[in-house]
Amino acid sequence: MLNIGIVGCGKIAQVRHIPEYMDNKNCKVVGFYDRTFSRAEEMVQKYGGIAYRSYEELLDNKDIDAVSVCVANHLHAEITIAALRSGKHVLCEKPMATTIEDCELMVKVAEETGKKLLIGHNQLLTPAHKKAKELIDNDIIGDILTFKTTFGHSGPETWSINPGANTWFFDKDAAVMGVMGDLGVHKTDLIRFLTGETIVETTARLVTLDKKDPEGRLVGVDDNAFCIYKLGNNIMGTMTASWTYYGPEDNSTILYGTKGIMRIYDDPDYSIKILLHNGEKIYYEIESIQTNVKQSKSGVIDLFIESIIEDKETELSGKNILGSMRAIFASIESSNKGKTVAIKQD
Numbered sequence: 001m002l003n004i005g006i007v008g009c010g011k012i013a014q015v016r017h018i019p020e021y022m023d024n025k026n027c028k029v030v031g032f033y034d035r036t037f038s039r040a041e042e043m044v045q046k047y048g049g050i051a052y053r054s055y056e057e058l059l060d061n062k063d064i065d066a067v068s069v070c071v072a073n074h075l076h077a078e079i080t081i082a083a084l085r086s087g088k089h090v091l092c093e094k095p096m097a098t099t100i101e102d103c104e105l106m107v108k109v110a111e112e113t114g115k116k117l118l119i120g121h122n123q124l125l126t127p128a129h130k131k132a133k134e135l136i137d138n139d140i141i142g143d144i145l146t147f148k149t150t151f152g153h154s155g156p157e158t159w160s161i162n163p164g165a166n167t168w169f170f171d172k173d174a175a176v177m178g179v180m181g182d183l184g185v186h187k188t189d190l191i192r193f194l195t196g197e198t199i200v201e202t203t204a205r206l207v208t209l210d211k212k213d214p215e216g217r218l219v220g221v222d223d224n225a226f227c228i229y230k231l232g233n234n235i236m237g238t239m240t241a242s243w244t245y246y247g248p249e250d251n252s253t254i255l256y257g258t259k260g261i262m263r264i265y266d267d268p269d270y271s272i273k274i275l276l277h278n279g280e281k282i283y284y285e286i287e288s289i290q291t292n293v294k295q296s297k298s299g300v301i302d303l304f305i306e307s308i309i310e311d312k313e314t315e316l317s318g319k320n321i322l323g324s325m326r327a328i329f330a331s332i333e334s335s336n337k338g339k340t341v342a343i344k345q346d
């Protein structure tokens with residue numbers, strides 16, 4: 001039985017991490033830390049265990065085998081590295097970290113300590129994305145030529161455990177990145193996963209169009225990101241992320257191949273629609289994706305526990321996700337400099 005500690009007891013910890021650990025018969029949550037101590041105490045009242053006054057104190061508990069890092073972005077690297085060095089396996093929420101150097105250091109420390117490091121890229125695990133990957137690998141739409149992938153909703157200010165324009169998601173110091181770090185990381189990694197190719201070049205614009213702080217000024221982080229990605233095998237396409245889709249969430253990905261088109265999460269009735277050049281149509285009804293208002297089991301926690309118990313590598317390992325993080329930071333550079341940026345991948 002693995003003992004789990006939760007660092008950061010906000011929304012994602014409460015709707016995903018804690019319930020999914022509680023549901024897994026191979027682990028139990030035994031410790032909670034949050035900057036707001038009463039929030040950690042609330043979790044103890046609900047689930048049992050100990051509330052800690054600092055994350056260091058939680059990490060000092062030798063009986064804790066693994067932790068989830070669910071705090072604001074700027075602390076992901078610091079807490080993950082401290083946890084790995086204290087002998088814990090780590091499931092860190094996205095974005096992995098706020099600089100590429102920190103991402104690389106996290107992977108290095110995981111290797112040095114021999115502990116698992118997974119990043120919460122749940123989109124790779126949704127049933128339709130897994131099925132789409134299998135179909136693409138079986139050549140159903142031929143060679144992929146282009147794509148458009150997007151993730152947009154009306155913003156994090158209604159999601160956060162502390163809702164409103166004061167949310168840390170809008171605070172440059174705590175979030176560092178805006179929608180690119182919040183939603184762009186998901187689709188950037190998804191396109192790498194689906195195509196099996198790395199992103200080698202980006203031309204991007206990250207902008208703030210509408211989100212305002214309590215004083216009515218535009219926030220200091222991006223609320224829309226537009227990227228043209230070039231991948232290996234000469235695949236080119238667009239990745240867009242938005243906090244200003246003021247209507248239903250858009251989580252769609254469309255891939256255009258030499259034999260036809262695949263539309264994923266683009267139709268409420270069919271999670272995958274394949275429209276082939278020869279006129280054939282193949283539709284799959286597969287469980288719809290989690291949205292901010294409709295959460296379903298992500299599978300991330302089960303995979304984390306399985307990877308520890310079976311000592312196995314997974315698609316969510318920090319090492320795998322590094323390639324996508326390089327594309328994220330290159331896109332920020334591209335936007336700042338107003339030019340296309342080549343991405344050096346290993």
Ligand SMILES: NC(=O)c1ccc[n+]([C@@H]2O[C@H](COP(=O)([O-])OP(=O)(O)OC[C@H]3O[C@@H](n4cnc5c(N)ncnc54)[C@H](O)[C@@H]3O)[C@@H](O)[C@H]2O)c1
Pocket residue numbers: 008009010011012013034035036039069070071072073075093094095120121122159160161162168181182
């Ligand atoms: N995988 C996903 O799809 C997904 C979805 C939502 C959020 N996230 C990520 O999860 C992390 C947490 O986001 P959330 O949605 O739970 O936000 P939230 O605002 O609901 O909660 C954040 C929690 O962290 C605590 N916190 C903030 N700054 C802290 C600090 N300096 N020290 C200690 N605790 C601190 C807050 O007290 C709060 O309890 C973020 O990195 C976010 O990007 C991932």
